[in-house]
Amino acid sequence: MKFGGTSVADLERIRRVARLVSAERDAGHQVAVVVSAMAGKTNELVAWTDGSGAAAQGLTPSDDEYDVVVASGEQVTAGLLAMTLRNMGVPARSWLGWQIPIIADDAHGRARIDDIPPEKLGASMDAGEVAVIAGFQGVTRDGRIATLGRGGSDTSAVAIAAALGCGCDIYTDVDGVYTTDPRIESRARKLAKVSYEEMLEMASLGAKVLQTRSVELAMAYHVPVRVLSSFVEPGEAPGQGTIVCDEEEIVEKRIVSGVAYSRDEAKISLFGLPDHPGVSSTIFGALADANVNVDMIVQSKARTADTANMEFTVGKRDAARAVEIVRSVQPDVGFEDVQVNDDVAKVSVIGVGMRSHTGVAKSMFQALADKGVNIQVISTSEIKISVLIDAAYTELAVRALHAAYGLDQL
Ligand code: ADP
Numbered sequence: 001m002k003f004g005g006t007s008v009a010d011l012e013r014i015r016r017v018a019r020l021v022s023a024e025r026d027a028g029h030q031v032a033v034v035v036s037a038m039a040g041k042t043n044e045l046v047a048w049t050d051g052s053g054a055a056a057q058g059l060t061p062s063d064d065e066y067d068v069v070v071a072s073g074e075q076v077t078a079g080l081l082a083m084t085l086r087n088m089g090v091p092a093r094s095w096l097g098w099q100i101p102i103i104a105d106d107a108h109g110r111a112r113i114d115d116i117p118p119e120k121l122g123a124s125m126d127a128g129e130v131a132v133i134a135g136f137q138g139v140t141r142d143g144r145i146a147t148l149g150r151g152g153s154d155t156s157a158v159a160i161a162a163a164l165g166c167g168c169d170i171y172t173d174v175d176g177v178y179t180t181d182p183r184i185e186s187r188a189r190k191l192a193k194v195s196y197e198e199m200l201e202m203a204s205l206g207a208k209v210l211q212t213r214s215v216e217l218a219m220a221y222h223v224p225v226r227v228l229s230s231f232v233e234p235g236e237a238p239g240q241g242t243i244v245c246d247e248e249e250i251v252e253k254r255i256v257s258g259v260a261y262s263r264d265e266a267k268i269s270l271f272g273l274p275d276h277p278g279v280s281s282t283i284f285g286a287l288a289d290a291n292v293n294v295d296m297i298v299q300s301k302a303r304t305a306d307t308a309n310m311e312f313t314v315g316k317r318d319a320a321r322a323v324e325i326v327r328s329v330q331p332d333v334g335f336e337d338v339q340v341n342d343d344v345a346k347v348s349v350i351g352v353g354m355r356s357h358t359g360v361a362k363s364m365f366q367a368l369a370d371k372g373v374n375i376q377v378i379s380t381s382e383i384k385i386s387v388l389i390d391a392a393y394t395e396l397a398v399r400a401l402h403a404a405y406g407l408d409q410l
Pocket residue numbers: 003004005006007036151171172173174176177178179180181182183202206207208209210258
C-alpha cells in the first residue's frame with residue numbers, strides 16, 4: 001500500500017491511513033506501507049536547497065546534501081504512521097531507505113533503484129509487523145542518501161512490491177486513473193483498466209498520478225498495480241480504482257484512452273543554421289554532454305539557400321542552461337540567432353488503438369483548429385501524438401480533445 005502526500009497531510013489523515021492498513025491486516029494480509037512526505041513538505045525542503053534556493057541563502061548548492069534535506073519529509077510520516085498503528089494495537093515499525101536497504105545509484109536528485117534485498121523486511125513482516133517505509137529515498141553503495149526524483153514514492157512502492165513478490169495499491173487523492181486530469185476536465189471518466197504502455201505514455205507526458213519510472217518497473221517486473229482513493233473508510237465500498245495491467249487483459253479496446261498535458265516545457269528556436277552534415281550532431285552532442293534532456297525536435301529548410309531553422313523542447317528548468325550551451329557552440333556551428341519561449345505547453349493524446357486506426361491525427365488537428373489553437377511543434381510515436389501550443393490554451397485544448405475523441409462518453 002502506498003499513500004501520497006495529500007493522504008498523509010495531517011494526523012487525522014494518517015489515522016485514516018492507519019485504519020485502512022489495519023483493515024488490510026485483519027483481512028489476513030501481511031502489509032508493507034510506503035508513505036510520501038506530508039503535502040507541500042517536499043516543496044518547502046526543495047525551496048531551501050535546490051540551485052536557486054541555496055543561492056538565495058548564500059549557499060553553494062550540492063546534490064548529495066540536497067538529497068539529505070529533501071528525503072527528510074518521508075522520515076516524519078513513516079515514524080508518525082508507525083506510532084499511530086502501534087497506538088491502535090497493530091505491531092508496526094518504520095524503515096528508512098538505508099535500513100532495508102533500498103540500494104540506489106548515485107545520480108542524486110533522480111537516482112534509480114538498483115536492488116532491494118528483501119530479507120530484513122521479510123523477516124520483520126513474518127514476525128507480524130507492518131513495515132512502514134519512507135518513500136522517495138534510497139542509499140547509494142557508498143552509504144549516501146539518494147532521492148528518486150519528484151513523485152518518487154510511487155517508484156519506491158512498486159520496487160518494494162517487486163522485491164516482495166506482491167501487488168501494489170497506490171492510494172491517492174483521486175479514485176483512479178482518468179481519461180485526463182479530473183482537475184482540468186470535470187467530465188473526465190475513470191478508466192477501469194489501463195495498459196502499462198498507455199500508462200507509461202500518460203505518465204511521461206505529464207499525468208502525474210504515477211511517476212513514469214514506477215510504471216516502467218511495474219511493466220518490467222509484472223507488478224499488478226491499482227490506483228485507488230485514500231479518502232474512504234475501511235468497509236466503505238472503495239470501488240475498484242484503476243487496474244494497470246497488460247494490454248491483453250483489456251477486453252474493451254479504445255482508439256484513444258487519454259489526454260495528457262505538461263506545462264513544464266520550453267521551446268528553443270535556432271534560425272539561419274548552415275544546412276550541412278554535422279550541425280545537429282554538434283548541437284545535440286553538446287546538450288547531451290551537459291545532461292540536458294531534449295524532447296521534440298523539428299528542422300525545416302529556410303527560404304534562403306543553404307540555411308535551415310530548427311526548434312526543440314527541453315524541460316523549463318533546463319532552458320537557460322540549454323541556451324547557454326547552444327550559444328557556446330555558435331562559433332563552430334555558425335547560426336544566426338537563438339530564441340527561447342517558455343510560455344508553451346505540450347498536449348498529447350494517447351491510445352494503443354492508434355497502431356491500427358487512421359485519422360487520429362486529423363481529428364486532433366481539426367479539434368484544435370476549431371478552437372483557434374495554433375500548433376507550434378508536432379511529434380508522434382506509435383501510440384501517442386503530441387503538440388506544442390501556447391500555454392494559455394492548455395485547458396481549452398485538453399477539453400476540446402477530450403470531447404473530440406468521445407472520452408466523456410466512455
Ligand atoms: P500523490 O500525492 O498521492 O502522489 P499526485 O498529486 O502525485 O498524488 O497525483 C495525483 C494527481 O494526479 C491528481 O490529484 C490529479 O490532479 C493528477 N492527475 C493528472 N492526470 C491524471 C489522470 N489522467 N488521472 C488521474 N489523476 C491525474
